[in-house]
Amino acid sequence: SQKIEQNSEALNIQEGKTATLTCNYTNYSPAYLQWYRQDPGRGPVFLLLIRENEKEKRKERLKVTFDTTLKQSLFHITASQPADSATYLCAPISNFGNEKLTFGTGTRLTIIP
Amino acid sequence: DGGITQSPKYLFRKEGQNVTLSCEQNLNHDAMYWYRQDPGQGLRLIYYSQIVNDFQKGDIAEGYSVSREKKESFPLTVTSAQKNPTAFYLCASRDRQGTYEQYFGPGTRLTVT
Numbered sequence: 001s002q003k004i005e006q007n008s009e010a011l012n013i014q015e016g017k018t019a020t021l022t023c024n025y026t027n028y029s030p031a032y033l034q035w036y037r038q039d040p041g042r043g044p045v046f047l048l049l050i051r052e053n054e055k056e057k058r059k060e061r062l063k064v065t066f067d068t069t070l071k072q073s074l075f076h077i078t079a080s081q082p083a084d085s086a087t088y089l090c091a092p093i094s095n096f097g098n099e100k101l102t103f104g105t106g107t108r109l110t111i112i113p
Numbered sequence: 114d115g116g117i118t119q120s121p122k123y124l125f126r127k128e129g130q131n132v133t134l135s136c137e138q139n140l141n142h143d144a145m146y147w148y149r150q151d152p153g154q155g156l157r158l159i160y161y162s163q164i165v166n167d168f169q170k171g172d173i174a175e176g177y178s179v180s181r182e183k184k185e186s187f188p189l190t191v192t193s194a195q196k197n198p199t200a201f202y203l204c205a206s207r208d209r210q211g212t213y214e215q216y217f218g219p220g221t222r223l224t225v226t
Contacts, residue, residue, distance in 0.1 A: 043217030105155035
C-alpha cells in the first residue's frame with residue numbers, strides 16, 4: 001500500500017540555522033509533490049509544489065528538492081526564524097487517481113531563539 | 114474576500130446525537146474535501162466531491178455522510194454510528210483546472226461526550 005513518512009515527529013533548530021525536513025514515499029510514482037504548513041488549531045496552507053522533472057524549487061527562504069530515484073523530497077528553510085515554527089506536511093500526487101491528496105503525518109518544527 | 118468558511122469553530126455534542134458541520138466556499142472550486150485530524154496525526158480523508166451532486170468515500174467514511182447540492186457547499190454529518198467522533202475536522206477545496214493546491218478552511222473542533 002502507499003505510504004508517506006516524514007522524518008521525526010518533532011525537530012528543534014536554533015534560530016538562524018537551516019531546517020531540513022524529509023518526506024519519503026513508497027509504492028508511489030508521484031508526478032508532483034506539495035508541501036503545506038499547518039499552525040496549531042488551523043487549516044494547512046499551501047507552500048510549494050514541485051514537479052517530477054524539477055530537481056529543485058525555491059521560494060524566498062524555502063527550498064524543495066525532489067529525487068524520484070530515492071523516492072524522497074527534502075524541504076529546507078534557510079535563516080530560520082521563530083515564526084517558522086509550525087507543522088509541515090508533504091503530499092505526493094500521482095498522475096492517475098489524483099483527485100484526492102494523501103498527506104504525510106507531518107513534522108513539527110520548533111525554531112529556538 | 115474569497116475563501117472557505119467552516120462553522121462553528123467549536124462544537125459540543127452528547128453521544129448518540131447526529132451533528133452537521135458546515136463548509137462553504139466562494140472560490141468557484143469544483144472539488145471539495147473533508148478531512149479528520151486527531152492529535153499528533155496526519156490528515157485522513159473522509160469524503161470528497163469532484164462536482165455537484167456527486168461524491169466519493171475517502172479512507173475513513175464509515176459513520177459519516179455528506180451532500181453536495183450546491184457548488185459552494187459541502188456539509189458533513191457525523192452520525193451516531195461514528196465510534197470516535199471527537200476530532201478536528203477540516204474542509205478543503207480545489208480548482209480542478211489548477212495545480213492541485215488545496216485551500217483549507219479554519220476547521221471545526223468537535224467534542225462528543
